[in-house]
Amino acid sequence: MPRGDKSSYTDKQKRQAHHIEAGYEKHGVSKQEAERRAWATENKISGGGKKPGSGKSSKKS
Template structure:
């Protein structure tokens, strides 16, 4: 026998559970077992009854895909040669990020420079 109140379920969920329960009973499953299976099926398909504070839950697949794409675009843009914020000093950056910045500023001889030399060249380039 299913536990708990079914008051939080939508009318559609209740109709679906009743239909599934009737189908199981028609196949010869005992009433209590049919009811339990019906509600288990409804819960699996829809995640249970109405939830409080439904915002942010269950985005439409297209919206979720669009948000994921937007996030990837923002991440890619932040990796490109955008100017770093004033809080990040040259000394805390990796050599690879310094090399990208030197490439963006077209500093000659950058490929053979060490990290300290890259920092100096970037400071001079301004």
């Protein structure tokens, strides 16, 4: 996955990042900087582009 690829994010994470970006733009931050800050904020909130349920799984053997 190339750097900057947002495909591993859930729809909810994408919506939240877009909303955060709009807030930064409303406060006069440039479009590019607002996008960068929005994704950094979303990563801090959600822990990155992880999908729900992706973690350790218990295997019964």
